[in-house]
Amino acid sequence: MSLPEAYQHEIQALNRQVLQTCPSDILQFCADFFNSRLASERAASLSIFRDRGTPSPGFAPSPRFSPSPTSHFAMMSSQFSSPFGANSNPFGGSTSPMASSVMHSVVEEEENDHDHDHLAPGGPFFSGAFGGDASTEAPPTMRAPPSNDSYPAQYNFGRRTSVSAESLKPSADSYDNWTPPFTEKTPEQIERLKHAIEGNFLFNHLDDEQSAQILGALVEKPIPARGIKVISQGDAGDYFYVVERGSFDVYVNACGFIEPGPDGLGNKVGIIQAGGSFGELALMYNAPRAATIISAEGSCTLWALDRVTFRRILMESTFARRRMYESFLEEVPILSSLTPYERSKIADALETQKFAPGDTIIHEGDPGHSFYLLESGEAAAYKGTEKVLSYNKGDFFGELALLNDAPRAASVVAVTDVKVATLGKNAFQRLLGPVEGLLRRTRYQGVKTGVEEMDPLQQE
Amino acid sequence: MAAATLAEAQPGTAALSTGMASPSNPCTDPTLEPLPPTRKFKLSDFKRVRTLGTGTFARVVLVRPANATKPLQEEKNPEVYALKILKKTEVIKLKQIDHVRHERAILADVAGHPFITKLLGSSSDHDCLYMLLEYVPGGELFSYLRKYRRFDEPTARFYAAEIVLVLEFLHEQQGGVAYRDLKPENLLLDQDGHIKLVDFGFAKRLGYKDDRPVETYTLCGTPEYLAPEVIHNKGHTTAVDWWALGILIYEFLTGYPPFWHQNPMEIYKQIVEKPVVFPQEPVISEEAQDIIRSFCTRDRSRRLGNISGGAGRVKAHPFFRGVNWDDLLNRRHRGPIIPPIRYPGDDQCFDVYPEEDANSTAYTAEMANKYDRYFEDF
Numbered sequence: 002m003s004l005p006e007a008y009q010h011e012i013q014a015l016n017r018q019v020l021q022t023c024p025s026d027i028l029q030f031c032a033d034f035f036n037s038r039l040a041s042e043r044a045a046s047l048s049i050f051r052d053r054g055t056p057s058p059g060f061a062p063s064p065r066f067s068p069s070p071t072s073h074f075a076m077m078s079s080q081f082s083s084p085f086g087a088n089s090n091p092f093g094g095s096t097s098p099m100a101s102s103v104m105h106s107v108v109e110e111e112e113n114d115h116d117h118d119h120l121a122p123g124g125p126f127f128s129g130a131f132g133g134d135a136s137t138e139a140p141p142t143m144r145a146p147p148s149n150d151s152y153p154a155q156y157n158f159g160r161r162t163s164v165s166a167e168s169l170k171p172s173a174d175s176y177d178n179w180t181p182p183f184t185e186k187t188p189e190q191i192e193r194l195k196h197a198i199e200g201n202f203l204f205n206h207l208d209d210e211q212s213a214q215i216l217g218a219l220v221e222k223p224i225p226a227r228g229i230k231v232i233s234q235g236d237a238g239d240y241f242y243v244v245e246r247g248s249f250d251v252y253v254n255a256c257g258f259i260e261p262g263p264d265g266l267g268n269k270v271g272i273i274q275a276g277g278s279f280g281e282l283a284l285m286y287n288a289p290r291a292a293t294i295i296s297a298e299g300s301c302t303l304w305a306l307d308r309v310t311f312r313r314i315l316m317e318s319t320f321a322r323r324r325m326y327e328s329f330l331e332e333v334p335i336l337s338s339l340t341p342y343e344r345s346k347i348a349d350a351l352e353t354q355k356f357a358p359g360d361t362i363i364h365e366g367d368p369g370h371s372f373y374l375l376e377s378g379e380a381a382a383y384k385g386t387e388k389v390l391s392y393n394k395g396d397f398f399g400e401l402a403l404l405n406d407a408p409r410a411a412s413v414v415a416v417t418d419v420k421v422a423t424l425g426k427n428a429f430q431r432l433l434g435p436v437e438g439l440l441r442r443t444r445y446q447g448v449k450t451g452v453e454e455m456d457p458l459q460q461e
Numbered sequence: 462m463a464a465a466t467l468a469e470a471q472p473g474t475a476a477l478s479t480g481m482a483s484p485s486n487p488c489t490d491p492t493l494e495p496l497p498p499t500r501k502f503k504l505s506d507f508k509r510v511r512t513l514g515t516g517t518f519a520r521v522v523l524v525r526p527a528n529a530t531k532p533l534q535e536e537k538n539p540e541v542y543a544l545k546i547l548k549k550t551e552v553i554k555l556k557q558i559d560h561v562r563h564e565r566a567i568l569a570d571v572a573g574h575p576f577i578t579k580l581l582g583s584s585s586d587h588d589c590l591y592m593l594l595e596y597v598p599g600g601e602l603f604s605y606l607r608k609y610r611r612f613d614e615p616t617a618r619f620y621a622a623e624i625v626l627v628l629e630f631l632h633e634q635q636g637g638v639a640y641r642d643l644k645p646e647n648l649l650l651d652q653d654g655h656i657k658l659v660d661f662g663f664a665k666r667l668g669y670k671d672d673r674p675v676e677t678y679t680l681c682g683t684p685e686y687l688a689p690e691v692i693h694n695k696g697h698t699t700a701v702d703w704w705a706l707g708i709l710i711y712e713f714l715t716g717y718p719p720f721w722h723q724n725p726m727e728i729y730k731q732i733v734e735k736p737v738v739f740p741q742e743p744v745i746s747e748e749a750q751d752i753i754r755s756f757c758t759r760d761r762s763r764r765l766g767n768i769s770g771g772a773g774r775v776k777a778h779p780f781f782r783g784v785n786w787d788d789l790l791n792r793r794h795r796g797p798i799i800p801p802i803r804y805p806g807d808d809q810c811f812d813v814y815p816e817e818d819a820n821s822t823a824y825t826a827e828m829a830n831k832y833d834r835y836f837e838d839f
Contacts (some may be wrong), residue, residue, distance in 0.1 A: 005809065005813065007809065153717055153721070156717045156721055157721075157723070158607055158717075160603065160646050161644060161646065161683045161684065161685060162516075162517065162683070163516070163517075163642055163662070163663065163681065163682060163683050164680070164681065164682065164683065164684060164725075165555070165556075165557065165560065165663065165679070165680065165681035165682075166679060166680040166681065167556045167679070168556070168559045168560075168679040169678040169679055170678070171678070202729070202730045202733050202734060203692075203693075203729075206693060206733075281726055282725060282726050285680060285692070285725075285726075285729065286680055288725070291724075312678070312680070312694050315693070315694040315695070316678040316694055316696065319694070319695050319696050320676075320678075320696060323676070323696065341669075342669075346762070349676075349698075349761070349762060350762030428762055428763075430769070431762070431763060431768050431769060432762055432768055432769055433769050434769040434770070
């Protein structure tokens with residue numbers, strides 16, 4: 002394929018300039034040349050934007066961007082390619098799995114810096130192009146001089162590659178049985194593992210059940226000798242590791258993978274001790290490993306967790322909980338007029354709260370703003386000191402709060418450890434619109450549910 | 462591990478017939494949703510002009526009829542197309558079978574929307590899958606954004622508004638299609654400066670099962686644009702596109718996305734933990750800040766676009782005040798940037814890519830036996 006015409010045009014112009022000027026610093030000269038070319042091209046294209054047509058409401062028609070010798074697009078994203086290669090964190094994985102080789106080039110700050118000289122702020126470029134402001138005639142650069150803003154010098158301005166993990170479908174959907182793998186651990190081991198992952202954003206939002214399943218799923222991996230490569234830079238990554246015993250050296254080769262030869266591992270950039278962890282990006286998707294990890298002593302032990310197990314545990318529990326909420330919601334008479342779609346939106350918005358035995362979930366006399374589903378445990382309703390109702394899993398209370406803000410007619414107290422799923426009237430309306438239209442489609446009265454003949458929590 | 466994940470992605474290993482597909486002979490695998498029929502063609506019907514873009518397992522090339530003789534620049538009304546070529550081996554290796562089937566099915570369903578590239582035909586041969594698409598000569602919005610560094614608000618509003626119309630169509634009129642890879646790289650400009658959404662590689666029809674809307678769990682997208690619920694694997698819905706639109710408007714107005722880092726794990730950490738902050742320069746208007754924050758709301762039960770009113774609520778946001786949505790949908794006015802297209806088949810708005818693939822693995826008879834059932838109705 003021949004070089005683009007526009008490119009050849011530029012190179013010839015550069016050649017003429019070099020011949021004329023005989024610069025001593027060739028590279029700097031070329032950089033300056035292209036920067037000034039870019040600036041003049043921008044100015045040219047902007048002056049065309051400025052001469053736009055008659056404004057119309059909303060978007061005025063745009064001016065014709067007539068092709069001119071300067072209006073080629075030779076300078077595009079390619080100049081900004083300086084991506085994730087210079088990742089300093091050996092554990093995160095630097096490149097996306099689909100990154101091409103260009104993604105391994107080292108960040109060259111100049112590439113980003115040189116543009117600061119020509120920073121024309123975005124504002125004037127098109128202002129009025131369809132905004133209807135036709136009053137300014139001065140060139141854009143005069144209207145707002147380039148400002149030295151905080152354009153991030155380190156940002157990778159290249160094209161970003163998409164990432165994707167394996168498809169996951171909840172087992173309830175595919176009718177197969179799946180139980181997470183389980184490896185027995187001592188209470189001390191569990192404590193150490195908990196400690197190792199507690200600060201990590203991939204784990205710190207998990208509920209108790211999910212945490213327990215994930216801690217159970219970690220598999221012991223003995224590393225019997227010194228010098229064993231646990232992961233190799235550039236390889237596919239499927240596992241996350243926590244160090245139980247021993248220590249590991251971290252090596253990074255700037256080229257992105259292990260090269261042949263004695264120094265092929267690259268530079269040693271760190272040590273990971275017991276309690277540390279590495280390879281967490283593998284829990285997201287399969288990305289090339291950003292570093293090589295080698296055992297630094299004999300008889301080390303690791304705990305390993307693979308991506309599919311991790312993501313599947315999260316998926317199955319989320320899925321199961323959502324289906325549980327949806328089935329609970331189907332039983333709430335006040336919500337019976339909702340479509341499955343609307344109920345699903347509600348299920349998605351429910352928030353979990355926990356109460357210890359004896360805690361009061363709602364107080365008699367307080368204004369009611371939320372309704373509750375009892376997810377686990379037992380609770381009881383009291384009017385004054387008199388117990389009027391017992392609640393078990395799947396029961397609900399306070400749902401009339403969705404219709405009005407009337408004071409609670411009773412208190413509800415946790416009898417055991419209790420988990421409730423709750424939703425406020427505001428959230429309800431935010432999701433589905435005014436309750437009046439939705440919940441009063443059918444009159445809510447005298448529905449026999451066994452739990453709430455009439456809401457005992459609402460005063461007559 | 463590899464074995465387990467493979468089984469996840471491609472349930473079942475039974476070898477089925479591997480005959481070439483024809484529109485009258487839809488997929489023989491009853492467990493697969495058959496793909497909507499399309500016009501078929503042979504690779505030899507076309508000749509390659511040059512590559513317009515490359516992905517991990519796909520390449521998009523500008524093609525013209527094999528018998529065309531006149532130089533492209535001399536043709537007043539040239540027949541040119543964008544041909545997307547996917548290698549079966551790579552599709553299998555990267556576990557993208559589900560995704561390419563979704564892409565092909567959805568593109569066939571949505572063909573004709575003014576802001577989506579139109580699928581004109583599809584086909585497959587021994588090694589590759591093909592999708593023939595209309596050629597959109599203006600190049601990627603990404604290129605213009607990087608060139609101008611950022612857009613002013615009227616410009617950003619114009620593109621954002623067209624995207625709102627696309628998302629409204631996909632989410633609300635197409636039975637819950639989530640696009641899942643919104644970013645400037647996937648938006649092309651046509652000759653009048655209007656948006657064309659391309660690359661439906663991650664698009665998925667979520668639809669309904671047992672009367673319930675289905676959420677999906679497969680992590681996919683582009684790191685800077687992933688929604689928090691995707692990172693946390695909480696199950697995601699069309700709400701991820703509204704999150705991404707917030708990120709996109711931010712990037713339009715500042716030139717870079719709100720969450721970025723050289724280490725992708727740091728990006729994800731920011732997405733799930735940090736608020737969107739705006740730079741002092743350029744000054745972002747209150748309305749723009751508000752719509753970005755409303756889209757980039759971690760709790761999707763509060764996220765604009767996903768809350769009551771859906772896309773209608775988005776259109777009513779003050780950021781879009783003054784937009785005539787009907788004019789917009791009917792493309793009554795030209796866009797803020799008119800691409801410098803010299804003739805209809807001009808390819809100068811696209812960057813230049815290497816024409817050869819680095820190294821490719823053969824699609825073996827064994828693979829064909831195992832996997833061709835997923836490709837035969839392509």
